[in-house]
Amino acid sequence: MRLVVIGGVAAGLSAASRARRLDSSADIVVLEKGFTISYSACGLPYFLSGEVKRQDQLMVHTPEYFQTERNIRVRIDAEVSAIEHGRREAVLASGERIKYDKLVIATGARPDLEKVQGTATAHVFALHTFEDAGRIAQFLADRKPKTAAVIGVGYIGLEAAEALRANGLRVRVIDANADVLGREDPALTKLVRQHLERFGVTVECGVRIGDVSSLNEEMVLVAVGLRPNVELAAAAGVRIGRTGAIEVNDRMETNLGSVYAAGDCAEAMHRVSGRPVYVPLGTTANKMGRVAGANAAGVRERFAGITGTSIVRVCGLGIGLTGFSVAQAKREGFDPVSAQIGSKDRAAYFDGRPTGVELVADRRTRRLLGGVITGEQGVAGRVNVVAAALAAAMTVDDFLDLDLAYAPPYAPVWDPLLVAGQQLIKLLN
Amino acid sequence: MRLVVIGGVAAGLSAASRARRLDSSADIVVLEKGFTISYSACGLPYFLSGEVKRQDQLMVHTPEYFQTERNIRVRIDAEVSAIEHGRREAVLASGERIKYDKLVIATGARPDLEKVQGTATAHVFALHTFEDAGRIAQFLADRKPKTAAVIGVGYIGLEAAEALRANGLRVRVIDANADVLGREDPALTKLVRQHLERFGVTVECGVRIGDVSSLNEEMVLVAVGLRPNVELAAAAGVRIGRTGAIEVNDRMETNLGSVYAAGDCAEAMHRVSGRPVYVPLGTTANKMGRVAGANAAGVRERFAGITGTSIVRVCGLGIGLTGFSVAQAKREGFDPVSAQIGSKDRAAYFDGRPTGVELVADRRTRRLLGGVITGEQGVAGRVNVVAAALAAAMTVDDFLDLDLAYAPPYAPVWDPLLVAGQQLIKLLN
Numbered sequence: 001m002r003l004v005v006i007g008g009v010a011a012g013l014s015a016a017s018r019a020r021r022l023d024s025s026a027d028i029v030v031l032e033k034g035f036t037i038s039y040s041a042c043g044l045p046y047f048l049s050g051e052v053k054r055q056d057q058l059m060v061h062t063p064e065y066f067q068t069e070r071n072i073r074v075r076i077d078a079e080v081s082a083i084e085h086g087r088r089e090a091v092l093a094s095g096e097r098i099k100y101d102k103l104v105i106a107t108g109a110r111p112d113l114e115k116v117q118g119t120a121t122a123h124v125f126a127l128h129t130f131e132d133a134g135r136i137a138q139f140l141a142d143r144k145p146k147t148a149a150v151i152g153v154g155y156i157g158l159e160a161a162e163a164l165r166a167n168g169l170r171v172r173v174i175d176a177n178a179d180v181l182g183r184e185d186p187a188l189t190k191l192v193r194q195h196l197e198r199f200g201v202t203v204e205c206g207v208r209i210g211d212v213s214s215l216n217e218e219m220v221l222v223a224v225g226l227r228p229n230v231e232l233a234a235a236a237g238v239r240i241g242r243t244g245a246i247e248v249n250d251r252m253e254t255n256l257g258s259v260y261a262a263g264d265c266a267e268a269m270h271r272v273s274g275r276p277v278y279v280p281l282g283t284t285a286n287k288m289g290r291v292a293g294a295n296a297a298g299v300r301e302r303f304a305g306i307t308g309t310s311i312v313r314v315c316g317l318g319i320g321l322t323g324f325s326v327a328q329a330k331r332e333g334f335d336p337v338s339a340q341i342g343s344k345d346r347a348a349y350f351d352g353r354p355t356g357v358e359l360v361a362d363r364r365t366r367r368l369l370g371g372v373i374t375g376e377q378g379v380a381g382r383v384n385v386v387a388a389a390l391a392a393a394m395t396v397d398d399f400l401d402l403d404l405a406y407a408p409p410y411a412p413v414w415d416p417l418l419v420a421g422q423q424l425i426k427l428l429n
Numbered sequence: 430m431r432l433v434v435i436g437g438v439a440a441g442l443s444a445a446s447r448a449r450r451l452d453s454s455a456d457i458v459v460l461e462k463g464f465t466i467s468y469s470a471c472g473l474p475y476f477l478s479g480e481v482k483r484q485d486q487l488m489v490h491t492p493e494y495f496q497t498e499r500n501i502r503v504r505i506d507a508e509v510s511a512i513e514h515g516r517r518e519a520v521l522a523s524g525e526r527i528k529y530d531k532l533v534i535a536t537g538a539r540p541d542l543e544k545v546q547g548t549a550t551a552h553v554f555a556l557h558t559f560e561d562a563g564r565i566a567q568f569l570a571d572r573k574p575k576t577a578a579v580i581g582v583g584y585i586g587l588e589a590a591e592a593l594r595a596n597g598l599r600v601r602v603i604d605a606n607a608d609v610l611g612r613e614d615p616a617l618t619k620l621v622r623q624h625l626e627r628f629g630v631t632v633e634c635g636v637r638i639g640d641v642s643s644l645n646e647e648m649v650l651v652a653v654g655l656r657p658n659v660e661l662a663a664a665a666g667v668r669i670g671r672t673g674a675i676e677v678n679d680r681m682e683t684n685l686g687s688v689y690a691a692g693d694c695a696e697a698m699h700r701v702s703g704r705p706v707y708v709p710l711g712t713t714a715n716k717m718g719r720v721a722g723a724n725a726a727g728v729r730e731r732f733a734g735i736t737g738t739s740i741v742r743v744c745g746l747g748i749g750l751t752g753f754s755v756a757q758a759k760r761e762g763f764d765p766v767s768a769q770i771g772s773k774d775r776a777a778y779f780d781g782r783p784t785g786v787e788l789v790a791d792r793r794t795r796r797l798l799g800g801v802i803t804g805e806q807g808v809a810g811r812v813n814v815v816a817a818a819l820a821a822a823m824t825v826d827d828f829l830d831l832d833l834a835y836a837p838p839y840a841p842v843w844d845p846l847l848v849a850g851q852q853l854i855k856l857l858n
Contacts, residue, residue, distance in 0.1 A: 010842075040776065040778070040837070040842070042776075042835070042836060042837055042842070043776060043778055043779070043837050046778075046779060046837055046838075051779065052778050052779065057778040058778060155836075271832070281835070282835055282842055283832070283833070283835040283842055283843075283844075284832070286842055286843065304830035305830075305832075306832045307832040308832070309832045309833060309834045310834055310835070310836070311834035311835070311836045311839050311840075312836055313836060313838045313839070318838075318839065320834055322832070322834070347469065347471075347472060349469070349472055349475075349481050349486040349487060350472070350475060350480065350481065378809060378810060379839070380807060380810055380834050380836075380839040380840055381807060381809055381810010381811060381813055381814070382810060382813075383834050384810055384811075384813075384814045384831070384833045384834055384844075385810070385813045385814055385817050387814075387831060387832050387833060387834070388814050388817035388818055388821070388831055389817055389821075391821075391827070391830060391831055391832065392817070392818075392820075392821035392823065392827075394821065398820070398821075401733035401734075401820060402813070402816060402817055402820055403700070403712070403713070403734075403735045403736040403737070403738045403751070403816050403820065404712070404738060404813045404816060405738045405739055405740035405749055405751070405809050405812050405813055405816070406471070406710070406711055406712040406739070406740070407471060407584075407739070407740045407741055407742060407809075408469070408471055408472050408475055409475075409742045409747075410740050410742070410747065410808070410809040411740075411809055413439075413469070413471070413711055413712055413715055414712075414715065415712075415813075
């Protein structure tokens, strides 16, 4: 059995590795169009900020590692230009044809640069690939720019803004969307804007930039959100879902037999709405990759879907998100109500620092629909508790019954999550 | 309606406050035998360590506050010597009789000093009450002892050991039990012993001390675990459960009509086993108090029980526990299997620090039964995720489906919880 995987980053290499573990005799080939595989894309902003000293610290494994340790052949500079599924062949740009029995498409995504003009200018960058980060670092070192504009208030935009600020630049973040992080949550947007302004970063939401080369800043970083790389798959007859990403079932199967898709090119099922969404994130890519690899190796595994959990650090503020905001929940057909509270992340006498919790629930069923946590400490843990509650389809009542850990160095006696839950339940009764 | 509450710390004041919120006209009286009410008992070790500068920072509210802000009469120095339930009267030590319609017993617990001898010696202390902490601080300031023995490897013993070490004392912790924190988990005991020894604290488990006054150390702190204060209730005909604490149902009702019990004097239902346990903790006391107060005020509320979640910091190491260890689970009739992993609390290139996760599951049902998290950061959050999973009766498979937050400053791409879950599932398949 030959398994061919298109794409050599998170999902692709997870699929190949998982398949190898389950099938020691399969012939496994990974085709990567670039020159760098298996790196932490999520770590790139921290290389720019200087918190990660050397870019090669972000490399996880080399092609040699996969060959010798996992018996997986990884070919770099191997761009696939077509999938001829009738013949079960991937066609490289060089013309070479590679036969497959099973195919995993993990072609990832790219910054959606069609939304902006003027990107083909020397001082305009994306922060998407390993090479992008190297180019930006070089530019910062060579030109020592004093000002930067970041286009996009998603994760990458905000992380990049923090990194550029850490390099001493004055930074302005601009987005055509009204709200940060794609959350449609005005309160969160206000909080993030105020926090960033204290650190000398200006945030302008609802501002569309036609041509980024016209901006006055000495450098421009375009982080306008991702667009799934589906063209190759679509041309081969793979069905594209309503989100614009590749449609898959819970085994990561596409509509074509023996063809799987995983990672930033594919949709995932949202466990709160039960509907497919496009939320490209590193953890999800790894998990989908594993499931695709298992099924390609003939072992039935399923991907349960996502609750849309994520966390980002912006100038010291942690922001954790899961599930839906009120606006998003309404669009999904729920009747949402939300409560927001401000509390301390641990006992007040133990230097407790401000933390905010917003919980969203459905009025009819009392089911929790989403949450936002902000603060310096404990944000990841608290948003993960909400994520677990969403996965278990807990009502607010169930949530209030949780037995959460308490000790003064870690939490106040009433955890902020429970304080928010108590506030929310008042609105439901 | 007159509500009398016996006990003016966590459970008692939660009950009184909740009853007031639900019944603005009730006559509410809290009887506290000591002179200090509404303080954070859990904060006392941090006053001794110096992390909390002044002891009065641990005071939450005064009797005056309750009177003026909540219309609750709090009487200090008001020890109840008998409950005459036939006459619906609480009898004070002074002979005064106080009528009640509803009664909440929140008499708390005391260090189980019957287990040790020689405690009536000037250099032997408990660390249970506000006054205890003041006496210890005074002794440390006046005598400047160089050595201390701590009897007990529960939360208070370990926190006290850390606090005394922070004062420069050489500390030895001794317990007749084989394992720390009442967990019956030899691996955890070994980890804690090794960690404390690096900080100059010796741990001797399985060593019974007959008479503590014979120890060579210049001071002795006895923290041998708590014994519920049930004598008053038992004498009035309140039923005591198999754990030795007051038996209550999920509305905090005792066997006597209109008499409720809450906090460290009462049992709680363990949600994993479905059986009553005695786990006296501050959060539980507050929650039970709220439920007792609501029901006493005529509003049906229920307490879902506990999963035994707790966290303690010992010389910088966070230890989070929830559910059962293998030994405990066996005794509860499960067929437990456990997996332990060592991982990093965030991305390795982001200065990830060691963290350990142990998960316990039932072989037959695949249901999660418990977890232990150790590490410097993220311990509270991770143990709370396991606690949520226990509350939802998740299987290991459900647990692996959780969508947990990832960003390099907060977690590795595969959260240690999921790495442990993957390890555990291999043992189940």
